[in-house]
Amino acid sequence: MMTDAFRVSTARALVTTGALLYIPSNVIPVMTMTVAGKTEPLTVLGGVKELWDSNLPAIAGVVFLASFVVPLLKVVSLAWILCLHGTDRHQSARNTVHRIVHRIGSWSMIDIFLLSVLAAVGQLGALGSVIANPGAIYFCGVMICCLFAAEIYKPRLIWESHEDPKT
Amino acid sequence: MKPRSPLGNEWIACPHCEAPCRRQQLPAGCELRCSRCGSTVIEPAGKKTFQPALALSVAGLFALFLASISPVLTFDVAGREQAGYIFTGVKELLHQGYWMIAILVFVASMLAPALYLVSIAYVSTACAFRLRLPHLFLFFHLAEWAEPWNLIPVYSIATVVSVVKLRMIGGVTWNDGARWVLAVAFLTLFAQQLFDRRLVEHRLGAMGLLGESGRGE
Numbered sequence: 001m002m003t004d005a006f007r008v009s010t011a012r013a014l015v016t017t018g019a020l021l022y023i024p025s026n027v028i029p030v031m032t033m034t035v036a037g038k039t040e041p042l043t044v045l046g047g048v049k050e051l052w053d054s055n056l057p058a059i060a061g062v063v064f065l066a067s068f069v070v071p072l073l074k075v076v077s078l079a080w081i082l083c084l085h086g087t088d089r090h091q092s093a094r095n096t097v098h099r100i101v102h103r104i105g106s107w108s109m110i111d112i113f114l115l116s117v118l119a120a121v122g123q124l125g126a127l128g129s130v131i132a133n134p135g136a137i138y139f140c141g142v143m144i145c146c147l148f149a150a151e152i153y154k155p156r157l158i159w160e161s162h163e164d165p166k167t
Numbered sequence: 168m169k170p171r172s173p174l175g176n177e178w179i180a181c182p183h184c185e186a187p188c189r190r191q192q193l194p195a196g197c198e199l200r201c202s203r204c205g206s207t208v209i210e211p212a213g214k215k216t217f218q219p220a221l222a223l224s225v226a227g228l229f230a231l232f233l234a235s236i237s238p239v240l241t242f243d244v245a246g247r248e249q250a251g252y253i254f255t256g257v258k259e260l261l262h263q264g265y266w267m268i269a270i271l272v273f274v275a276s277m278l279a280p281a282l283y284l285v286s287i288a289y290v291s292t293a294c295a296f297r298l299r300l301p302h303l304f305l306f307f308h309l310a311e312w313a314e315p316w317n318l319i320p321v322y323s324i325a326t327v328v329s330v331v332k333l334r335m336i337g338g339v340t341w342n343d344g345a346r347w348v349l350a351v352a353f354l355t356l357f358a359q360q361l362f363d364r365r366l367v368e369h370r371l372g373a374m375g376l377l378g379e380s381g382r383g384e
Contacts, residue, residue: 113325116256121242156185
């Protein structure tokens, strides 16, 4: 079984990794769309902008929230929770934030599923195709790191204060 | 629900933050809340049964099966048509060399939902009919493990967004698969709400299946 100290340090390592991967995941394109011979690499935000430009603000908003804001919020709030581990400051706020992260966390998978659905149907050669780009791997990395970190750092650890000499 | 030992001196752990709470005789319609994190420790007695979770998870399994074998979308550009199944995306990503993403999509949209629904159905069957089925605990923990990875509701939204994106390029038609994906999404959300972990633990305890080892993390 995992000890508490191991849980905390693993969660910290995962969140740090997630924060580092967040940068390339937004800079490197996640997919390349080819439409009628015209090739266009798209980053996460590029995809949002494209939706916005085609007069679909609601869908653009959903994708923006799910694939840009949620991962950022997740990394930042997990980092905050883990920084304050072992102290008794803001314990109930940390508890609430942990619950929210747990609930909304999975919505950032929307971009990965989008890529999967688009890759499945968009294989018509020069007429229209969608291929994955390395940015998607970084994006997956952020997702997996945050999901595991939130799972490994149990809510009960929030309530542990300094008495614990190991941390 | 009749308690196993006299009330008053028994301590139970809060299911969310594991703070010790004293079990109390609750007035009708009242619930016991954790004084530390505020989550419900004991729900109002009566009311809840295992049948709804069982029905929803079995229905969800059927819908998931149908969602996996029917095409979700049909895409056509200049007269050429192509149908996409859930698995086509996984295969295509694997084919392009992105095996990590392919595995993630496979786990989150097929494997975890299936495991989650199977384990809820299995545990609920055992509890509802008081059957001592083998490996109940394994399935109980499997449900807990698979829950955060069951991302079918997110998948259904992603399908909607991809339809919008593909409309910019060519013609897209919804297929039966999309309806089944939506059905699985709703059924799992409801099953999640109705599958009461504490009630199951209580029933397993009453059946004498909850050993010391059962109180895992």
